[in-house]
Amino acid sequence: MVKETGQKRAVLTVLGSDKVGIVAKVTALLAKHNANILDISQTLLEDLFSMIMLIDIEDLSLDFETLNKELEELSKELEVQIKLQNEEVFRYMHRI
Template sequence: MNNNNSQERAVVTVLGSDKVGIVAKVTATLAEHNANIIDISQTLLDDLFTMIMLVEVSDLTNGFENLNEELEAIGNDLEVKIMLQHEKVFRYMHRI
């Protein structure tokens, strides 16, 4: 954990056609990078899969950009859109 007890958090969003393995591959990748899932929500509308996760990224093993690139590559393989954004950027962009 960070020495100053503050958490650096990010939002992971996934959108695309439903298929086997989306949750498994995304969550395994987060675990490999030492990103802790704080909250997760997913919805299936017909065959449209949506997932949003709040993750703690203070102690990433290979850095934020490396995780982002790996998630994008997984998205390409699964033919879904995966985005990783710092929480503050996400909140500003979406005015939550």
């Protein structure tokens, strides 16, 4: 069961080969559009990078779809997979 938080939240995942600047560029893009990182976890398995973030999107300076498009462009630049989903959608898709 999902707790009611009163916040609009999203889950952002990043997967790919490790390289300099992934965290910096992703977090800079989020900060630029007023998305607040509530929690973050990252892991390296040899040269494989994975990161998951829970972000507050209540006060975004643009709409969710436009942020998603900018993240898609960044994923091409960084050659990693970046996926942004509303928290409710993420939890529904990953329920046990």
